[in-house]
Amino acid sequence: MLQLEHLTAGYGKTRIVDDIDLEIPAGEVVALLGRNGMGKTTLLRSMFGLCDVFSGSLTIDRSPLPLGRPEGLARHGLSFMPDDRGVFPNLTVEENLRLARRRSYTPPVDIYDVFPLLAERSRQLAGQFSGGQKQQLGLARAMLAGERLIVVDEFSQGLQPSVAKEALEALRTIAATGVSVLIVEQGPQLPLAYADRILGMVKGRLVFDEPVPKLRADPEPLTNLLVVA
Numbered sequence: 001m002l003q004l005e006h007l008t009a010g011y012g013k014t015r016i017v018d019d020i021d022l023e024i025p026a027g028e029v030v031a032l033l034g035r036n037g038m039g040k041t042t043l044l045r046s047m048f049g050l051c052d053v054f055s056g057s058l059t060i061d062r063s064p065l066p067l068g069r070p071e072g073l074a075r076h077g078l079s080f081m082p083d084d085r086g087v088f089p090n091l092t093v094e095e096n097l098r099l100a101r102r103r104s105y106t107p108p109v110d111i112y113d114v115f116p117l118l119a120e121r122s123r124q125l126a127g128q129f130s131g132g133q134k135q136q137l138g139l140a141r142a143m144l145a146g147e148r149l150i151v152v153d154e155f156s157q158g159l160q161p162s163v164a165k166e167a168l169e170a171l172r173t174i175a176a177t178g179v180s181v182l183i184v185e186q187g188p189q190l191p192l193a194y195a196d197r198i199l200g201m202v203k204g205r206l207v208f209d210e211p212v213p214k215l216r217a218d219p220e221p222l223t224n225l226l227v228v229a
């Protein structure tokens with residue numbers, strides 16, 4: 001169980017996300033949704049030290065984790081794919097994947113089966129990839145490194161629908177072995193099909209946290225969240 005408590009974070013002196021409490025049990029796939037500029041990216045970035053954290057704590061199975069310290073979180077098996085994908089442009093695909101692998105952990109999916117493109121282009125420099133190709137490499141890296149938690153910003157950015165579905169099925173297979181998964185996604189379709197829970201964010205606060213079956217039966221909270229007033 002991953003627990004984030006009383007997280008307040010932003011940039012400089014500006015608070016963007018305010019007093020967020022969030023729990024993700026092992027094995028759950030959780031999607032964070034909200035309109036542009038509501039603070040989704042900032043919430044994720046704050047966990048991994050890419051913006052300023054004013055207060056908060058992070059624990060996994062009640063053991064404290066170094067909130068905002070990316071190397072420390074990586075050592076505990078927490079991985080993050082930021083919205084710029086975080087790949088090393090001057091390294092090949094193979095080298096990017098090798099650096100992400102953990103010595104003691106092999107995910108329950110074959111990365112090259114999930115993303116055949118990465119096998120075909122294993123010797124190519126990541127910097128020569130298109131945005132959608134980098135997205136596949138970034139997701140693969142997050143899957144290899146996330147032994148306990150995988151966090152992905154802008155999950156389906158640049159992906160063909162068939163590749164996005166394949167990647168989400170892989171994330172579900174990984175989650176089933178006890179990994180927690182948190183993704184940010186623009187639209188509700190993929191979360192409604194693949195996630196266990198959906199969180200709604202408005203102006204830096206979580207305004208709902210609902211199981212997907214409930215939202216499938218009554219999508220009104222999602223509609224209200226995503227419609228521009």
Ligand SMILES: Nc1ncnc2c1ncn2[C@@H]1O[C@H](COP(=O)(O)OP(=O)(O)OP(=O)(O)O)[C@@H](O)[C@H]1O
Binds near residue numbers: 011035
């Ligand atoms: N580097 C930054 N410095 C200052 N303010 C920032 C910075 N990055 C984002 N913000 C502000 O923080 C707020 C939340 O942005 P954030 O990117 O977290 O939202 P988001 O919900 O992820 O939006 P989107 O869906 O457009 O990516 C916005 O008002 C944005 O202008």
